[in-house]
Structure formats: structure tokens, C-alpha cells
Amino acid sequence: MKHAFLIMAHGSLPLLRVLLSMLDDERNDIFLHIDRKSDMLDGAEPLVLSKARLFVLEQRVDVRWGNLSQIKAEYVLFEEALKHGPYAYYHLLSGQDLPIKSQDYIHQFFEEHQGKEFVGINHGEEFEWDCRRKMMRYWLFTSLTRSKYGALNAITRRLNKYLSMLLMPFLHRQKMDFAKGANWVSITQACVEYVVSQKPFVLKRFNYTFCPDEFFLQTLVWNHPDFRAALYSEKDEYEGCMRLIDWKRGNPYVWTLADKEELEQSNRLFARKFDMEHEDIIRWIKASC
Template sequence: MGAMEKHAFLIIAHTDWSLLKTLVSLLDYELNDIYIHIDAKVPAKAIPDIICSKSNLYMLEHRISVAWGDISVVEAEYLLFEIAYNNSHYGYYHLLSGVDLPLKSKEYIYSFFMQSGKEFIGFCPYNDTLSDIRVRTYHFFVSKMRNNRFYRLLDRIIAKCLVVFDCLRNKEIYFRKGSTWVSVTNDFVRYMLVNKTMVLELYKHTFGADEFFIQTLCWNSRFRNSVYDLNDEYNGCQRLIDWERGWPYTWQEKDYNELIASEYLFARKFSSENAELINRLTTFLNTQN
């Protein structure tokens, strides 16, 4: 990474505007640009006014209706990466959700990446069975599944039948899975964009493509050799995420000491309902440099 190259923070948000404003305030820094995609299901009049004093802030005008597990998540990610890439040459692009928060100061995060050049992409242990079910079968009802048990059951039956009868697609591809949330270099973003058409076609009618497409692109390219940590998913992406206590767990006031002691740069997920935790963490970060 070149000296004093700016970073792009790419945020996918759909709710909890108070927390989103806190996130933006903690990223507001002259060497950061911030891009926000707000779900198209949110009415324009409900979108909050967000102000930065140091960062350039870009609220995406074109918005996608994002559905959990659906290809629309990948489309929203690509929209953010593409707009940021076309706007400037950034040292790093950090993909965050609107319910994430940094665990380190703006200055610390920037300096952490100064001499890195690594790709901060988290990889799960390889699981071929999961790949078969998620991305080698067909899922036609993903956008309807989250709140509809009938479609979830129907999807599960179809996927299992396709696996049992070996009616699988994409058998020639070695899929890898991991956290959606990454920090990647300009070179890797360029590689992602070159492969955009292929990716969107490949992952059509799959489930949870956002947890596969970046990892799979990286693994099957020269960028695999530049990954920060291939063996530890969350060290690899520098995100503190707890899947043991929730899906994922929402950090509580009692977790404050764990959060500030973490070596990771970011954490998810948070809620503005835990106001005391958010206030304590914000105060702590604003006193660090």
C-alpha cells in the first residue's frame, strides 16, 4: 500500500440508524471515505441525515432490495465496491454491516494497514457437504425463506434430493466459505470487478453466496498467497463475531472488557438498545490514538 492512500469503508445498512450514525462517527477521518448502501425497502423519507466532518460521505442513490441469503446481498456488495473503485484508488476497502463497530481508533486502524498489502479475508475450515447444499444445488425461493417456514422446508427438500441423486452443478469449482465482512486491497477489488459477470451468473439460485464468492475468488487465484491468515477465520478478517451465543450474538454491556481487550479491528453485531455499551465503547475509542 502506498503512503497515505485513503481507505474506503463500504457499509450495508437497513436498520438501527442511531447505531449507523455512531459507526460513521467512529470512522470519520480525513484518510477515510465512507460509502453507505441502505436497503431499497427503506423509504427515502426514512433515511437518516448522516454528517461527516472529515470523511467524504457517499450515500448510494441506486439501492438494491436485499434479502437474507439471496444473490441480492452479493449485488449490493458489488455496487459498493464498484462505485468506490471507480471513484478513487484506495489502499483498502473495508466491507462492514450497519451494525458493526470498530474496536480500535481510526488512527490505529489506518496505521495497521500501512505496511500490510495482505488480503483480510476469513476462511472457514473446508466443508464439501455444505458447499454441495448451498452452492451446487438450486435454491429458487431464497428471497422468501427467512420469514416463511413453508419455503424453507421446500428449499431443504429440493436441495437434499439434488444431493442424494447427484444432480449437482459447479462440480469443477473448489468453493471456499467464510465471513462476508472483509478488508481487501485495490488489486483484489479490481480482480473482483473483472469477474463480476461470471460471479453473478455462477451464484444465481444459490444460498448464502455472500459467504462464498469472495473466498472462492481469492482461493482460486494468486491472491491466496496474500491472505493474512488462512487458518483462523476471524483473525483472517480481523472481525470479532460470536456465533456460539447467537446468529450472531449481539454484544452486551457485560462484554465491554472483552471487546476493548480484543486484538481485532472490528466487531459485530451491536444494537443501539445496549446504549450503555455503545456509549462506553465510543468514549474509549475517542480517547485512543
């Protein structure tokens, strides 16, 4: 059965072309969502693949960091991919991700672990505080959190903080057993169907929260006994989703040629993030996979 790769992109077109070329395999269908604010394809040469089917989504969401719009963009991808399925797995990637294993390796890995859900769960010490702060308080102006105007950013951050404190007596009423983790996942057909079926609830409950994309899918999986039992790993958030992402050295860290050995020895399937300023490591990964 084929795999679906769902890409959320907004920036570098050259890097996106590399990612697409590395996913260009007859066993894959690729679904591309480009942030509505982005003009990366304007006047550019068409994106053409030779083996995989590529679907560039016409419905584009204006994605804002920390805002419900990130969930809406994910739903646009999931819903479009479901129209063309079924697929063995749906892989959610950013435009700054790259596979660090070959397509043969990746497909063999998922065949050997068919039925597992690759969803990272963060059990860190900060989880309870993070959950209460982001999920229980009301956040009213997250769409302006990262405006292109620096002064507005500062004002919005202060206003959000002040209002969320002011509204603390009026916490979200619906309490849940929340779970948190990276929004980059690889999940089965059944899991995607369930996530899409919960869309009305998700858009209502996770509205006026902060960074809901870190919580919504993990929470759905965690509260579903079958999908929770099928989690690949709960030991480590990024082992759970088989992504190599370093938050200790960056926000997240941008991989360079100096990290070649770490990338080569990793058992993970995908890594982020990459930047064309470090094109040498990108060329090396493409040649290696």
C-alpha cells in the same frame, strides 16, 4: 492513501450515526448502501460528516438473506467505490458493526500490513457438507426465505429443502475449489479490481445457490495464487478478517457492557454486532476510540 469504508445497512439509524461518526476521518471515504426495503432515512435529519466524504448510494438492492441479492449489493458498493479510488483498502462493514480501535490505530495497522488481504477462510469440519449443500444443489426460492409473513417463511423453507433434494441429480455442473468465510473483509485495490472483473462469472455461477455471499469472494481469492498467498491469516476465520464476531453465544451475539473487557483486550479492529438496546457499550466504545 485513503481508505474506503463500504457499509451495508438496513436497520437502526441511531447506530448507523454512531458508526459513521467513528469513521469520520479525513483519511476515509464512506460508501453507504441502504437496503431498498428500508425507510430508515425517510424524514430523518441528513447524515452529515465533518471530515470524511460520504456517498449515499442511489442504486439500492432489495437484499434477501441467503440470496444472490447480497452479492449484488456488495458489487454496487465495490463498483461505486472504485470510481473514486484508488484506495489502500476497501473495508466491507454492516450497519451493526463498530470499530473497536481508533482511526490512528487502524490506519497504522494497515500501513504495517500493506498488501495483505484480510479475508476470513473457514476450514471447519462442516465445510465440505456445507459447500455441497449450498453450492452444488439448486436453490430456487431464496428470495422468499425470510418474508415478513411467518407462514410463507415456513412454506418456503420446506419447499426449498424439498426441491433441492429433488434436483440433486442435476447439480451445478461447474465444479470449483470453493472457499467459505465471513463476507466482512478488508481488501486491497488490486483485489477489488479483480473481484469486480469477475462479476459476470460470479452472478452466473452463484445464482440459485444458498448463502452465496459466504463463498463468492473467498472462492475468488482462494483460486487466485497471488491473493491467496497474500492472505493475512488462515488459522482462524475471524482473525483472517480482523473482526470480533461471536457465533457461539448468538446469531451472532450482541455485545453488552458485560463484554467490555473482552472488547478492550481484543486485537481485532472491528466487532459485530451491536444494538441500541445495549447503548451503554456503544457509548463506551465511542468514548474509548
